[in-house]
Amino acid sequence: MYEKPLPVIDPESQPYWDALKQHRLLLKRCRACQRCHHYPRELCPHCHSDDVEWSQAAGGGHIYSYTVARRPAGPSFKPDTPYVVALVELDEGVRMMTNIVTLDVESLRIGQRVAVQFDDVTPDVTLPKFRPA
Amino acid sequence: MKKREAVIVGVADVPLKDGRVAEPLSVLQVQARAARDALRDAGLSMRDVDGLLSTGMWGVPGPGQMPTLTLAEYFGIAPRFVDSTNIGGSAFEAFVAHAATAIETGRCEVALITYGSTQKSEKSRSLGGRPSVLTMQYETPWGMPTPVGGYAMAAMRHMHEYGTTSTHLAEIAVATRKWAQLNPAEMMRDPLSIEDVLGSPMISDPLHLLDSCLVTDGGGAIVMTTAENAKALGRTPVYVRGYGESNTHWTMVAMPDLTRLTAAEIAGREAFRMAGIGHDMIDVAQIYDSFTITVLLTLEALGFCKRGEGGAFVSGQRTAPGGAFPLNTSGGGLSCAHAGMLGIFLLIEAVRQLRGECGERQVQNARTALVHGTGGALSSGATCILSRS
Ligand SMILES: [Zn+2]
Numbered sequence: 001m002y003e004k005p006l007p008v009i010d011p012e013s014q015p016y017w018d019a020l021k022q023h024r025l026l027l028k029r030c031r032a033c034q035r036c037h038h039y040p041r042e043l044c045p046h047c048h049s050d051d052v053e054w055s056q057a058a059g060g061g062h063i064y065s066y067t068v069a070r071r072p073a074g075p076s077f078k079p080d081t082p083y084v085v086a087l088v089e090l091d092e093g094v095r096m097m098t099n100i101v102t103l104d105v106e107s108l109r110i111g112q113r114v115a116v117q118f119d120d121v122t123p124d125v126t127l128p129k130f131r132p133a
Numbered sequence: 134m135k136k137r138e139a140v141i142v143g144v145a146d147v148p149l150k151d152g153r154v155a156e157p158l159s160v161l162q163v164q165a166r167a168a169r170d171a172l173r174d175a176g177l178s179m180r181d182v183d184g185l186l187s188t189g190m191w192g193v194p195g196p197g198q199m200p201t202l203t204l205a206e207y208f209g210i211a212p213r214f215v216d217s218t219n220i221g222g223s224a225f226e227a228f229v230a231h232a233a234t235a236i237e238t239g240r241c242e243v244a245l246i247t248y249g250s251t252q253k254s255e256k257s258r259s260l261g262g263r264p265s266v267l268t269m270q271y272e273t274p275w276g277m278p279t280p281v282g283g284y285a286m287a288a289m290r291h292m293h294e295y296g297t298t299s300t301h302l303a304e305i306a307v308a309t310r311k312w313a314q315l316n317p318a319e320m321m322r323d324p325l326s327i328e329d330v331l332g333s334p335m336i337s338d339p340l341h342l343l344d345s346c347l348v349t350d351g352g353g354a355i356v357m358t359t360a361e362n363a364k365a366l367g368r369t370p371v372y373v374r375g376y377g378e379s380n381t382h383w384t385m386v387a388m389p390d391l392t393r394l395t396a397a398e399i400a401g402r403e404a405f406r407m408a409g410i411g412h413d414m415i416d417v418a419q420i421y422d423s424f425t426i427t428v429l430l431t432l433e434a435l436g437f438c439k440r441g442e443g444g445a446f447v448s449g450q451r452t453a454p455g456g457a458f459p460l461n462t463s464g465g466g467l468s469c470a471h472a473g474m475l476g477i478f479l480l481i482e483a484v485r486q487l488r489g490e491c492g493e494r495q496v497q498n499a500r501t502a503l504v505h506g507t508g509g510a511l512s513s514g515a516t517c518i519l520s521r522s
Contacts, residue, residue, distance in 0.1 A: 005262060007270035038386060039271040045387075065293070065391050067285035068338040069278050074261030077276040085277040087286060087385060095386045097272045110293040127274055 002121050003076040009124075015054060016040055020126040023118040027092055029055040038094040059116035060133065061090040068105045088114055088130050099129045108132070135361075139233035140370035141519070142363045143175025143356030144481045148318065149470060152349035153254050160191040161207050163249035163352035168208065171354035176366040177243055184214040184241030184357075186228040189248060190473050204247065214241040220380055221508020222421055225355075225476035226515035230376035232357045242358060249352040250472040258348045258473075272384045278337050281345060281424065283385045283510035285337035288426040290391040292339060294441065299339055301444030302425035303330035306343050306467050308453035309422060313464025315454060315494035321347065321468040344425040346465075351472025353481050371484045372520050374410070374501070377403025380513035388511060392441075397434035397505060397514030404503075404516035405436075412437055415518075416499040417486050418458065419479035421507040422465040431505055435516070459496045462486060476506035480517065487521040 009017050016039075019026045028040040032049035036057075044052050066086035072078040084100040086108075100108055101117065114130040121127055145167050148155050154163055164187070172178055185208075187200050196203040201215040214235045218224055225246060232244035252258050260281065262273035277283065291297045310325040325343070333343040363370035379399035382388045389395050405411070418437075422428045429443035437458070438446040452460035461467070463482040466475045483502040485491050501520045507513065 004276065005265040005273045007274055008264070008266040009270070010267065013270060039268065039384075065286040065290040067277075067282050067289060067340075068335075069276065069282060070335045070337065071260055071278055071281075073276040073278045073282070074259060080276070083276065085275055085282055085286075087391070097275050097277065097384070097386050099275050110290065125274075129275075 006122065006125050012040065012042070017125065020118065020128060023126065025057040025059060025116055025128050026054045027057050027094055028052045036092040036094050038096055057090055057092050061088045061114055061130070063100065063108060063110050063112045063114060064089040064095055065110060066100060066108060084108060086130070096128065101129050101131045137237045137239065138360040139236040139357055139373050140360045140363050141229070141355055141373065141484050142358050142366065142368045142370055143171040143177065144484045145170030145174055145354050146478060146481055147352035149350060152347060152470065154251065154350045154352070157254065158251065160189070160249045160251050163251060163350070164204065164247040164354070165208065167249065167352040167354035168245055168247050171356045172245070175356040175358070176368055177356060179208055179210060181243045182210050182245045183212055184232060184235055184244030185210065185212040186216040186232055186244060186246045187248065188217050188219040188224045189250065191250060212241070214244070220513035220515070222423065222474040222476045223378070223506030223508040223513045223515040224474065225480055226376070226504055226506040226517045227378045229355070229357070229373060229480060229517050230378060230515065233373045233376065236357060236359055242362070244357040246355040246357070246477065247353070248474060248477040250474070251350050252473050253348055253350045268384050271386065277385070280510055281337045281340060284424045284426050285340045286385060287391045287430065287511055288339050291426065291430070294392050295444070297429070297444040299331055299341070300327055301447060302344055302429065303327040304447045304450060305422070305425040305428050305452065306330045308447070308450050308456065309461050309465045309467045311453045312462050312494055313468035316464050316469060317492070321464065340424055340426065346423045346467055346471035346475070349470040349472050351470050351478065353477040355477065355480055369488055369521070371487050372522070373517060374520050375404040375406070375408030375518040376516060377401065377407070378513070378515035380509070383509050383512050385510055394430050394434035394507070394511060394514055396512065397431050397507065397516070400514040400516040401435035401505065404518050408518040410501065410518070414501050415503045417462060417483070417496045417502045418460050419462070419483045419502065419504045420460060421475055421479065421505060422461055422467045423471065423475065423507065425467065427507055427511070428460070430511070431507060434514070435503070435505060454494065462491065462494050462496060479504045479506065483519055487519060
């Protein structure tokens with residue numbers, strides 16, 4: 001039984017989580033300014049255009065910043081401590097909140113290359129996580 | 134007609150014992166007592182209040198969802214002006230700005246700002262994330278300890294880009310403790326060394342336990358009116374010379390740059406421009422210290438030093454008693470009280486410094502004070518520049 005918090009999927013996020021179940025990571029891309037954004041929005045946060053479309057991320061990026069959680073975010077994360085929470089900057093130029101999956105939390109560095117991996121935590125939810133590339 | 138000028142004319146906070154309100158009180162009682170005492174300090178009474186500004190994290194879901202409705206009802210008043218803007222701990226610096234505008238445009242005559250929390254007594258504080266809905270569904274499932282994790286990632290990035298060290302951050306905690314030792318109302322009065330901070334348990338790398346604020350109860354209130362009314366009441370007014378506010382994000386993915394407080398840059402620039410003074414005119418500063426990194430980033434954002442130079446700025450106990458830059462003279466959130474939202478207590482300390490009421494910790498000839506609140510996850514910033522003349 002998975003006891004950690006799960007996303008409450010809504011009409012806007014449904015395509016994002018559906019794609020993750022198929023192990024595809026989607027971003028929103030703006031046709032007006034050509035920039036991607038994450039999380040997905042109705043209006044481009046860069047130029048405010050409504051001309052945005054889904055596009056698939058290649059899955060590579062680097063660690064923009066991270067922390068090692070020595071104290072958990074609530075009891076359900078306690079067995080995982082210490083674990084790594086990171087902001088990964090994808091090659092498409094967006095940042096995502098994620099975990100870096102590693103047995104050696106001391107070895108990570110900002111700037112390090114990482115690649116997406118898909119963690120099917122429940123039949124309905126797949127969380128994108130990253131591992132050192 | 135002479136321009137109406139808004140001033141702070143009364144302040145009060147609720148006495149704490151070991152971080153808890155001295156006797157068991159509800160969060161409404163805490164605010165009622167603070168309001169009563171601040172009004173008494175101003176020479177006014179509740180029936181004079183026609184502006185009410187408050188926010189908090191109490192009574193949710195329930196009466197805290199609309200805190201000014203609940204408080205006006207509880208106090209027995211029908212205010213003409215209310216504001217319950219919730220931008221986190223900086224809300225109270227924004228309230229002073231909003232109340233000043235309301236008073237100066239005649240929307241109200243006497244504004245009461247209140248805050249209360251009984252989080253320590255209720256043991257309600259945890260590091261758990263926010264409900265995983267809407268924007269938070271892209272953050273909460275990965276287990277970032279909240280709020281420390283976001284501050285930790287900002288610190289990590291600042292260290293990476295600028296070579297800031299844990300020792301730099303510890304300088305802030307140590308200096309703040311020295312101020313706390315001069316404050317009789319103080320919870321943490323034991324001496325603290327840089328080694329003590331670095332040796333305290335790591336909570337969320339690179340932030341240690343002693344890089345983090347205390348979790349306490351607390352209640353405070355501020356009364357504002359016109360300079361003319363203050364004079365008629367025979368009270369010493371504290372003038373509101375400049376203010377500004379902004380906010381950029383709440384989830385960490387949307388923070389524009391983790392090494393810089395964009396909101397504080399905007400707020401500070403606006404406040405200094407309005408006050409028409411330079412940084413060298415600030416005699417004492419009260420800067421939100423939820424974590425040591427919050428202070429360092431804010432000093433840079435407000436322009437007290439260049440970007441990346443916050444570590445050098447705070448070195449050598451510059452912000453301690455006797456140092457060149459008196460900062461967080463009550464002992465701040467790190468060593469005095471952090472009742473969920475610290476912003477009101479920073480303002481109360483600034484007013485007491487400007488009125489010369491601070492005893493052993495009094496900054497000599499404190500004429501101008503800067504107060505800066507930070508809320509959310511380094512999300513919002515609000516600055517007030519106050520002066521005694
Ligand atoms: Zn765009």
